[in-house]
Amino acid sequence: MAAANPSTPANRTSPSPAPPSSLSPSRASDFMQCPLLYRFRVIDKLPEKPSEAATRGTLVHSVLERLFDAPATERTAPRAKSLIPGQWDRLRETRPEVTELFADDPEGERMARWLGEAERLVERWFTLEDPTRLEPAERELFVEASLDSGLKLRGIIDRVDVAPTGEVRIVDYKTGKAPRPEYAEGALFQMKFYALVVWRLKRVVPRRLQLVYLGSGDVLTYDPVVADLERVERKLLALWEAIRLATETGDWRPRPTKLCGWCDHQAVCPEFGGTPPPYPLPVRAPGAAVAEQGRMGPD
Structure with missing residues (x-):
């Protein structure tokens, strides 16, 4: 059982651990950054100090x-x-x-x-x-869509603008500074995620994705096409398969980067000499699910 975070009030309890059931841009980024961080946040639900x-x-x-x-x-x-x-x-x-x-x-x-x-x-x-x-059509809009594979995508869009012609612009505010050009693709991942959800929900490809960086005074825009969204969908499906496999096997490996210095979970991370809390979900050996399906035969 994970040790209680001393910054967490005594009368506040963490939700019970549960397998992942959906994917948001933030949690997808967590897994890509460090699978163990994803586990700590999504499955163990370890508390974190506000910054x-x-x-x-x-x-x-x-x-x-x-x-x-x-x-x-x-x-x-x-x-x-x-x-x-x-x-x-x-x-x-x-x-x-x-x-x-x-x-x-x-x-x-x-x-x-x-x-x-x-x-x-x-x-x-x-x-x-x-x-x-500006007259936004939506503000702080919660969106959720299920792909044909069953993967549920969800998130909150800061602002949606709709032109009189029906064209859609998705806007996100960032209070930090704009990334260097070589990192722009990573910054646009969240916006393409939202565009995919809107496309699946409304069958409309947003005309423009706009990131407003208040920290540096920059505006980054991108006009997506269907091929962009299809690539994002394939990437998310592969990511979800990796998450599913890690969930079943309990194999969540840390991925050390410069960002580790900002992580709240160093005390329970092997990279810092810590030991993760006992894995709270049932674990199956790799390949067990496939073997079981073979014994049962097709539906």
């Missing part, structure tokens, strides 16, 4: 979402910044663990700087897009 960067991203996203509640002429930078305190209060109510971020900041100086950075990110958005000219 200032991720929490700030959540706050900025909520402000940009709420701004569109106002009439177009009132969607100004001052109004957007005025939403930050209320959205921060709301975030602390819905996710009390984020209060841990500033537990050692009794004077509130670090939190003030953190909120100031959120303000600057919101202000920068107005140099990249004009919300008075």
Whole structure:
């Protein structure tokens, strides 16, 4: 049994371990980055400490979402910044663990700087897009689709714009900096994932995928075609097969990278001298499922 994370309140219990049942862009990226990290997050459901960067991203996203509640002429930078305190209060109510971020900041100086950075990110958005000219069809849209293989894909799209001609644009806000050109394909993976889900749900290929990087003031766009989405689907099917095999065998291997330094699970990772918690799901030897199917015969 995994040791309790000391940052987790005593009255909060983790959900029971369960086999993966769907795939999101974040979890697909986790598995590609490190299968053991995927296991810790999806199967063991080990708690993780909130980070200032991720929490700030959540706050900025909520402000940009709420701004569109106002009439177009009132969607100004001052109004957007005025939403930050209320959205921060709301975030602390819905996710009390984020209060841990500033537990050692009794004077509130670090939190003030953190909120100031959120303000600057919101202000920068107005140099990249004009919300008075936008009327999103959807905001924070939960999407879910099942492929012919049975694989369930799901995620949340920041914004969907639909032109009068019916063309669809999928928009995602990033509070970090734009990646270097050689890493752009990895950044677009999430957007192509969403485009695939929309295509499977609506039979419409989105006209444009748009990543808005508030940290650096860049906008990355990509116009997908059917062949792109078919490639993404094949990649996800192969990924899901690898996840299924690891789930059945319990063979989740760490994949060391520079990102390991940011991982919350070093204490239970073999790469850092730790021991993972006992695997909480039944384990079958590789090939056992195929042998069993052979004994049973076809349906």
